[in-house]
Amino acid sequence: MSEAALSVPRARAMGHGMALLLLAGAALCGLLVALGIGAIRIPPDGVLRELLAPLGLATSAPGPEGAIIWTLRVPRTLLAMLAGGVLGLAGAIMQGLFRNPLADPGLLGVSAGGALGAVFMIVVGLALLPAPLRPYATAGAAFLGALLVTLLVMRVAQHEGRVMIASMLLAGIIFNALAGAATSALIFAADDMQLRDILFWTMGSVAGATPAVLGATLLAALPLIIAAPFLVRGLNALILGEREAQTLGIPIERLKWASVLLVALAVGAAVAASGMIGFVGIVAPHLARLMRGADHRWVLPASALIGAALLPLADAAARVLVAPAELPIGLLTALLGGPFFLALLLRQRFALDGR
Amino acid sequence: MRRRALFALPAGLALPAFAQGMPRLVVAGGGIAEIVCALGARDAIVGADSTSLFPAELRQLPQIGYLRALSAEGVLSLQPGLLLLAHEAGPPPALAQLRAAGVNIIRAPRIASPATLMQAVTVVAEALGRQAQGRALNAALEQDFAALAASLPRPATPPTALFLLAAGAGAPMASGRGTSAEAMLRLAGARSAIQSYEGYRAVTAEAALAAAPDWVVAPSHTVEGSGGIAPFLAQPQLALLPAARAGRLVTFDSLYMLGFGPRTAHAARDLAAALHARPDMAALPDRPWLRGAA
């Protein structure tokens, strides 16, 4: 990333790069912790041995630990990490684009569209599909729903070749309401079993992670991850304002479309794979800005890493708190994220002077 | 729940670790759990889902969550020798993971009628190696349903009932066609007053009035939650119904009435006695599983 903008730090203990390395370390710790705990107790050395065994660095124990770690914990923990990273990164990009610290991809209808797709599949579609297609049908429909609603929002917000941020917000509200109404209609038509399925889907879970789900989600998230560094300049300019960014030579329409489409693709996949997981997208960028300011060269990668560190931990907590049952992960992030966010808000109100 | 080390197990989880001839049992589905207990295998159950509430001792066991949202590792941590599932149990990925981990899984057929109930008994009994007890249970169930059919009053027009699942805030949820509530009404020689839709729906006061039920049927916990019979019937969605004005309300224990297990014939008999206003109707034979015993 370029050194040109925002690079007049006062004497700082360390650069962004060093701080990012620390966050990456935290994400790695989160990963190891999440792999290490679960309903079945496996001591840390056992976990390490099973993790290293496939590399030939250790010999697997004869018991079922290897299978438990590799088939149960590794896929869901990696999915939690990926989804957390995507949600954090997408949240930071949306906040930068809307110039609003409360923005998240939900504004574009990604979540509402995903929910509509998933609920449609649960209530209507599954019964019509041949059995072999069913396992991935709900996720696929959620993904399509997320993309479709986002495209509709952008299409409506576009006027004379320009997408107005305010129109985007309005269109988002409209289509969120419409998708919500359609979802309610489907819920109304649902039977008891479907209702419970819908309820659990909306509370989010990474329990369904398989290598295939993981691979598909990564594929959809990759464009956003790769493109993120190229969005930094534009998002930094946007801090000044849309007109200011434009006169600084930022191709502002391209920035909007690229950001929104990449975010919808990645978050749509994350929602499809793991259901509705709230607050990561808002809390992670907030934490990042609180640590080292609003420069997007820092905020984007930091938000991704914070999300990737937090969600595996939340999933680990979801797995052990009520074991042998498990909590929906979305319930947990909302439960922890809500009070955290409240504290942040109150703190900001009392300390307007910023950093 | 995690007191015992899993690693004491012989290689893999596939081998049912028979303790006194019984594998460690994990059960998901209230009806299935009742069948297991009626077959005398209650002591083998080491974990149950959140719908397995009868007999009450099951509630003391480690809880594996709702039967549609099971956790693979959670179930594994109970080292099940056998996982007995109601047809509805899931989600499929968790079941696939459990199967891949070598857990022995038996899934009962969907229970919606006396015939499917007895099929489920056969399946469970075979899985437990208790075929003899299974045959005895089925013989008893067959007797019970036959006795019920024999003593059922058969008026020219069967009584109709508005079967409510929840009432209070907003419109009550009333059963239409194709629900376990409707199946119970049929077994009791009655009809659902609402035939226009499938499943449970929120029903308006006017639609309820148009359905003109002879009886209102509601779960006792809902009635108690609204402050008793009089306030329950006085709420605006119900107050205008002739049945409500006449106090024609039947309350029931939801587990007993809608659980679809070995106690179903008895529940149907009790419902029939109330709906046909025949408290003297012949009682079915007393069975140990009515008290949660085998």
Added chain:
Amino acid sequence: MIRAENLLVTRGGRRILDLPALSIAPGGVFGILGPNGAGKSTLLRVLAGEMAPDSGRAFLDGRPLGQWRAGDLARRRAVLPQHSTLGFPLRAEEVVALGRLPHAGRGGPQDSVRAAMREAGVAHLAGRNHATLSGGEQQRVQLARVLAQLDGVPPADSVLFLDEPTSALDLPHQHAIMAVAAARARAGATVVAVLHDLNLAARYCETLLMMASGQRVAEGPPTELLTPETVRRAYGIAMRRIPDPERGEVLLVPA
């Protein structure tokens, strides 16, 4: 050097800008005056390449603005709007550094930022949170930001647009900003400012364009242009012109 011909902008069936020809030379501040809705800001946006006219063309250095690449244009011309609100809290120096975005990868920015802050008289505010500065201080930080944007090209090649830069400011800040702009112009830059205060315009501008209803009412040096007659034609109010006894300039006061 800025030139425009046959500019026409229509909104809702109304011509909000209709200017047959315009030419702006470097070396002095070019002031655009007129009542609200006269088309001043529209003209500035067209000349700055922020919006394309419905017909007609504007040129920078003889090249139509539509043919400039956004990055090249951004290194040559900067725009200071009336008021900027930041989306997120930044320090003053970070705001100024954002002016260097178009120059990414073209040499160290540190000197440009510091020099621009000194020139705008805000060096002492460098570490302050932009949101906690007064309106005048914020505007001067933004001025430093556009100065930093133009650093690295010869003054004679740079164009600075000021869109009602002083409207909400107190007197010292108004003059501070105009003084910096005028100094830039004297150093050879092209400076175009939309202004509301006739006396401020008279004091700092080399040439004035008086507009009303999207059209030119008059154009010329302040002493010629600022007559009660042109003011009446543009604004529809009566003014009295009195000579400034000390500086030999003119002052306009309500009649």
